[in-house]
Amino acid sequence: xxxQQLRYIVEVVNNDLNVSTTAERLYTxxxxxxxxxxxxxxxxxxxxxxxxxKHLTHVTPAGEEIVRLSREILSKTEAIRSAAGEHTxxxxxxxxxxxxxxxxxxxxxxxxxxxxxxxxxxxxxMNQGSPxxxxxxxxxxxxxxxxxxxxxxxxxxxxxxxxxxxxxxxxVTKDHPLAQKREVTLQELATYDIVTYTHGxxxxxxxxxxxxKVGLKPKIVFTATDADVIKTYVRLHLxxxxxxxxxxxxxxxxxxxxxDMRDKFSYSTTKIAFRRxxxxxxxxxDFMWRFAPHLTRNLVEQATALRxxxxxxxxxxxxxxxxx
Numbered sequence: 350x351x352x353q354q355l356r357y358i359v360e361v362v363n364n365d366l367n368v369s370t371t372a373e374r375l376y377t378x379x380x381x382x383x384x385x386x387x388x389x390x391x392x393x394x395x396x397x398x399x400x401x402x403k404h405l406t407h408v409t410p411a412g413e414e415i416v417r418l419s420r421e422i423l424s425k426t427e428a429i430r431s432a433a434g435e436h437t438x439x440x441x442x443x444x445x446x447x448x449x450x451x452x453x454x455x456x457x458x459x460x461x462x463x464x465x466x467x468x469x470x471x472x473x474x475m476n477q478g479s480p481x482x483x484x485x486x487x488x489x490x491x492x493x494x495x496x497x498x499x500x501x502x503x504x505x506x507x508x509x510x511x512x513x514x515x516x517x518x519x520x521v522t523k524d525h526p527l528a529q530k531r532e533v534t535l536q537e538l539a540t541y542d543i544v545t546y547t548h549g550x551x552x553x554x555x556x557x558x559x560x561x562k563v564g565l566k567p568k569i570v571f572t573a574t575d576a577d578v579i580k581t582y583v584r585l586h587l588x589x590x591x592x593x594x595x596x597x598x599x600x601x602x603x604x605x606x607x608x609d610m611r612d613k614f615s616y617s618t619t620k621i622a623f624r625r626x627x628x629x630x631x632x633x634x635d636f637m638w639r640f641a642p643h644l645t646r647n648l649v650e651q652a653t654a655l656r657x658x659x660x661x662x663x664x665x666x667x668x669x670x671x672x673x
Contacts, residue, residue: 447483
């Protein structure tokens with residue numbers, strides 16, 4: 350059994366069982382990957398993949414377990430490299446962050462700026478996607494951190510640390526009937542066309558739940574993953590916008606009116622997540638502290654030592670999270 354063989358089966362799964370695409374991304378040949386997978390299956394005496402002719406169709410039940418263990422092994426080998434790098438070049442390396450547009454556009458810029466100034470020799474990468482995509486990126490080792498509000502709880506292999514709480518605002522044009530109101534009820538909102546986030550993004554589930562609790566169904570006419578896009582369509586009078594409070598800039602959005610809705614919707618919590626099997630470099634601890642100052646190295650290490658995210662929630666229950 351070779352590490353390369355384990356890497357091949359993991360990458361084949363990451364690429365939806367497409368051996369051709371896997372070969373291209375690993376800069377090797379398709380026959381070479383197929384041969385190594387067959388050799389590993391022969392050695393183990395099981396089929397990792399089911400086949401139809403020359404095509405892989407799905408991962409077998411035994412293969413699921415082999416792939417899971419292979420991910421852990423590859424993660425540990427990467428952790429060994431990271432541990433060595435921590436001692437030889439503590440301020441040199443790479444950091445990959447997977448996050449949503451809202452975090453990348455409105456929350457992370459000052460954090461990234463300060464981090465780059467402190468660690469000029471750390472190569473920083475940012476990948477944007479849906480909460481599910483970015484969580485999977487971290488699970489598969491493509492990114493070090495996932496920062497999101499939704500979907501992270503679906504991944505038990507991730508350590509999830511709460512960073513801050515936030516709520517929603519309604520944005521309207523200055524000539525809109527709601528623009529002169531200091532307070533808006535959910536009943537009033539339900540009478541207007543609404544422009545908001547796509548389901549699964551930026552606390553959208555909490556919005557739907559708030560309306561459902563009072564027996565209402567919002568008239569959502571347009572959704573997007575990007576608050577800037579939502580505000581654009583509000584300006585076109587397509588509807589009123591419901592966005593994250595941190596996505597409103599009084600200077601850049603001076604043509605819009607923001608209406609506070611914190612008493613109408615429950616607060617959402619943004620979390621940062623990383624693999625349990627990974628190794629955190631010193632500058633990674635520093636990044637988390639810059640993003641959420643209560644995440645000291647000591648607290649992160651305490652959380653990482655716990656076995657479940659339920660235990661982590663218990664650890665954080667008495668910590669007052671900042672409100673953004």
